[in-house]
Amino acid sequence: MSDTNPFEIERLGASQYESPLKLSTTKGDHLFNFVSETDRLVFDLSLERYNHCLNTGETPICMEQAGPRQHIFFESNKTTAAIVTCGGLCPGINNVIRGLVMALHYFYGVKRIIGIPYGYEGLNPAKGHGFVELTPEKVRDIHQFGGTFLGSSRGAQDVGIMVDTLQENHVDMLFAIGGDGTLKGVNALGEEISKRNAKISVVGIPKTIDNDIDLIDESFGFETAFDVASPILRDAHNEATGAYNGISIIKLMGRDSGFIAASAALAMPVVNFVLVPEMNFGLEGENGFLNILEQRLQQKKHAVIVVAEGAGQQLFEHRQEIKDASGNIKHEDIGVFLKEKITAYFKGKETPVTIKYIDPSYIVRCAPANSSDSVYCSRLAYHAVHGAMAGKTKFVASKVNNKYVYVPISEVTKKRKKINLEGEFWFSVLQSTGQPFSLG
Template sequence: MPNALIVHGGAPTAVINASLYGAVTEAHKHPEIEHFYAAIGGSGAILREQFLDLLTVPQEELELLLQTPGSAIGTSRDPLEQPDYDQIARVIAKHNIRYVFFTGGNGSMDTCGKVYQACTRVGVEVNVVGIPKTIDNDISVTDHAPGFGSAARYMAETTAEISQDVRGLPIHVCIIEAMGRNAGWIAAASALARSGDGDGPDLIYLPEVPFDEEQFLADVQRLHREKGGVVVVASEGLRGPDGKPIVEPIFQVGRAVYYGDVSAHLANLVIRRLGIKARSEKPGIAGRASAAYQSRLDRDEAVTAGATAVRAAVEGQNGVMVGFRRLPGDEYRAETVLIPIEQVMLEERTMPKEYIADNGHDVTQAFVDWCRPLLGEPIRKYITFKNKPLSTL
């Protein structure tokens, strides 16, 4: 009987293991799959033939995947060349693997597509299906991708908590840095922290909009005079009008870019130029590794994506990625669709203009309405008495 193989690529998320759970659970329903192998350590693990049959894992351990962040089977950013892809095709044939699944973002979908092409070139009969995963929400064609909802929830909840702290002691400017190299979806999600009672974020800066340093300082100074405390959310990938990062990357290999601290840079600008107390906060990987802020909807859709991929492969689909299409109506509903892998290979989806405010440092209500259901249950509410009328003694 034929076997299956699943691989994780790129940065983990809070729900990538939920997709793994969905895939394994679905595989148990198909007796035509004898072994469901996981590559332990990403794409390079295929070349090393480091496999674990997930059909032998006890059910109680599989259930823990639903609440485990990171990647339970390991992931990687292995650089692969054409000879590597041809060798991967030969390894697939050697182990009688008929179904291959890649879980990941743009880079992993590129790998998925190249494995599909290599198997065709080498003459290996295999069905290859991609499972979307990204906190950055930058995979094209699909409405959104599993992983983003939880990262968005983390950013909204964290911004709300910091806003309450700053409102309680309004003496400084707090700048929160959000992940997002070229796409501002995570930074934008901080807008859902607002309760309508004057809390932050006060300013949101996205990489899609050229950063104007002088305007930033003027806006911060104005808001500080009005409110005392100011909350700013800035994407790690901010660029100036010249297209260059406002903080030079400290390390770069291929698509992997490690930026300097944008939040620290902006906080230092506020201190030096305006003489206002400022501090920076950089949650970093905490935002993608937080099981505590996992969105239930995100988790459920991740399970669905994994299960749908296995069903599609068994039914003969090849060279596709599972995507989500939002259905019309007042209540959120989405259906899975199969997208040709060529349409998503390294095609980066950034924030559209209709989601970015005209002033360039906020988002529109259209974005808030689009994003809100992906966070799952409503974020927590808070109370302040500072806006209530004072008693006359």
């Protein structure tokens, strides 16, 4: 990796084969052109950065443009590809699997494509899961369904054993569909492959329903998630308005980042409070959540509250840090906690309230991708295949500044993306809900 450009993509070696894609190298002939290895897109588009580079002569930090290359590293008709899906479910996984298989088979003529069942467990022979041979016929209709056709699992496996499995099965490229933990696993596989001087490309396709992968515009499935959640909020609003002092609490997914809760509230503007992990709110006191909620009921006689699953964890006393198989901290149930606290608060005030608590998390994450996400999934899959065939490795295919690019996995896994509470997006949420800038 370059010392000056953190976004330089590692390669397995020189590309010596002509691409089987019949594309153009000439502008103006109405045919799509191959993307050159020198094609770059500027990362920081601000005027401040532009002027800095202009005044200092410094080269702006750029990312590799995604797309098909004229020369490729692998002899495509002798290539074996493998696909694995890891972590929690998310809309669009099957779309990506289908897109990968179709691109490998029809674009490049790859004869053997292996599906690895149940996440990284499938790369450990001791688990006994075996492989699934993937063909266009086998994946033809899977995009119509949520979940993952290949199955998934959480937790790490021995990196050495996984690389052994790839080598023993003559796998040339591995496509891993998953979130932060999965991508770190891909990077670890790439490091072990490099130590062995093996020629296996490892590629990540960022999947996290929470949209918390750093640097990239958006992870696939996120838009479907708040699309599916929006009518649930509408119905919750109907429940709240149907009773005197009616309160609906809807808990949505969002372990460390509240993008689903915030976006769903913007998409269905009947929400009065959005509570996300990024904000440190309190319950008690004049400016506390409970008092502000009481003021809302006095004025409107109903309230709709959307809370992300990772919000308000600081409110739990004697909380123990327990982690799941992926290393994620298991959170206390903030939805049930809020219902209990709100019930107790208004009981103490002798104020009648009717509370409905709704948790649609698993319905949302198992939904099939909507049209917009379906388009996104297919394009991510195609770009991932183009990059792998060119011999690039340890990268994610993603969209940054609304352009498709290749980004090193090491860069997108440095930290999680979170809502900027001083940013315009969160300000839009506050304008939509009418809730105060701070609670407590």
